[in-house]
Each structure stands twice: as C-alpha cells, then as structure tokens.
Amino acid sequence: MRTATFFRAMTAAVVLAAAAISAVPATAATPIVTLLAPNDPTTLPNGQQLIADFNNANTPTAVLLPGFTLTLAGSTVGVGEGQSGYSGTLPNDPTHYLTIPRNTSATLFSLNGLTNFSFYMGSADTYNRVRFIGTNYDETLDGGAFTGGYVGQSWNWGRRINFDFGGATVNQVILSSSGNSFELDNLAGSIGAVPEPATWAMMIMGFGAVGAMIRRRRHVLQTA
Numbered sequence: 001m002r003t004a005t006f007f008r009a010m011t012a013a014v015v016l017a018a019a020a021i022s023a024v025p026a027t028a029a030t031p032i033v034t035l036l037a038p039n040d041p042t043t044l045p046n047g048q049q050l051i052a053d054f055n056n057a058n059t060p061t062a063v064l065l066p067g068f069t070l071t072l073a074g075s076t077v078g079v080g081e082g083q084s085g086y087s088g089t090l091p092n093d094p095t096h097y098l099t100i101p102r103n104t105s106a107t108l109f110s111l112n113g114l115t116n117f118s119f120y121m122g123s124a125d126t127y128n129r130v131r132f133i134g135t136n137y138d139e140t141l142d143g144g145a146f147t148g149g150y151v152g153q154s155w156n157w158g159r160r161i162n163f164d165f166g167g168a169t170v171n172q173v174i175l176s177s178s179g180n181s182f183e184l185d186n187l188a189g190s191i192g193a194v195p196e197p198a199t200w201a202m203m204i205m206g207f208g209a210v211g212a213m214i215r216r217r218r219h220v221l222q223t224a
C-alpha cells in the first residue's frame with residue numbers, strides 16, 4: 001500500500017513536470033529580423049552573449065562560449081580581407097572577421113539552442129544566405145530579406161542584424177553564399193533550453209513530495 005502511494009506521488013510529479021514542459025509553445029514562423037544602429041560592430045542586443053569574434057586568424061573556428069562549435073567549409077578568417085572581388089571590409093571593425101566566399105559555408109552548432117541570434121555584417125549581397133534549424137524549425141533567408149532590402153555591396157554599410165525565433169530554439173545556424181562574399185563578425189545570441197521558473201517550481205514540488213514519501217516510509221520501517 002505504501003509502495004503504491006509512493007509510485008502514485010512519483011507519477012504525479014513526472015506528469016506535472018511533463019505538462020509544464022509541453023505547455024511551452026512550439027511555433028514555427030519566419031524569424032523576426034531587426035537591424036540595429038548603423039556601423040556599430042560591438043553593441044549587442046539585451047541578453048545576448050558574444051559567441052565568436054574571429055579575432056585570431058590562427059584559430060578561425062574558435063568560440064567564446066561552452067556548448068558551441070563552429071565548422072568552416074571553405075570560409076576564411078584573415079585571408080584576403082579588403083581584397084576587392086573577394087572580401088569587402090566592415091565599417092568601424094579593424095579586427096579579423098569571417099569571409100564566406102562563393103559556394104562555401106560556415107555552420108554554428110549550439111548544444112542548448114538559441115532563442116535569438118545576431119551578427120554584424122557588411123557589403124550586403126543578394127546571394128548571402130542564412131538558414132536556422134531547430135526542432136520542428138527550418139527557415140532560410142536570403143540577402144535583402146534580412147538586410148532591410150539593402151544589397152548594394154557598399155563597404156561603408158555595416159549593420160548588426162538580429163533574428164528572433166519567436167519562442168522556438170535553434171541548434172544550427174548555416175551561413176552560406178553563392179557569390180563573393182558574405183562578410184560578418186561578432187556572432188552573438190541568447191541561449192535557450194533553460195526551463196521556465198514555473199517548470200522548475202513544479203519539478204521541485206514533485207521531488208519534495210517524493211522525498212517526503214521516502215522519509216515517511218523509512219520512519220515507518222525504523223519504528224516497525
């Protein structure tokens with residue numbers, strides 16, 4: 001009888017936690033794009049952390065946060081920067097940056113998922129492309145669709161572009177280009193997958209109930 005009560009309490013705790021987790025909306029809409037102040041490479045949107053700055057050309061895939069990995073398929077850091085026809089420069093950014101030349105890509109993996117993501121880019125082209133992949137989420141945007149319509153390739157044009165996933169989380173960001181080049185720096189984002197406070201509260205309440213059952217059972221056994 002006591003064992004049955006114990007399992008009932010444990011089942012209730014698990015059901016409560018599962019209900020709280022499934023209550024998180026699973027939306028799958030195009031990212032909400034926002035362009036920040038012109039020619040400011042370093043200011044990040046509220047709550048975002050710097051993920052990669054590409055400042056060391058010797059370690060082009062270096063990331064600044066745990067849980068992230070970066071892979072480059074033909075993209076370069078510190079190669080031909082400012083070389084016309086290959087890699088344009090980014091305004092107010094004297095540091096190394098990521099260049100994604102024709103038919104190459106760079107992929108950022110995030111273990112915990114991102115709820116939003118941003119980067120600073122310059123010399124916007126129609127053939128620059130971003131793709132975001134998460135659970136039940138796969139959205140692709142081409143140049144123009146995320147540069148406020150600007151694709152004039154000017155080296156004096158620089159913007160931080162923010163992508164909000166509207167409640168979804170993204171584990172993979174694929175940056176690619178079908179022409180020379182997609183130039184960007186200072187990748188940043190907010191890490192998701194941290195349970196909501198309500199979820200934590202229910203889980204703690206559930207574990208507390210199970211703990212009380214175990215203590216009561218031990219007490220009964222000891223005094224028996």
Ligand SMILES: [Ca+2]
Binds near residue numbers: 054055185186
């Ligand atoms: Ca940099």
Ligand SMILES: [Ca+2]
Binds near residue numbers: 123124180181182183
């Ligand atoms: Ca470009």
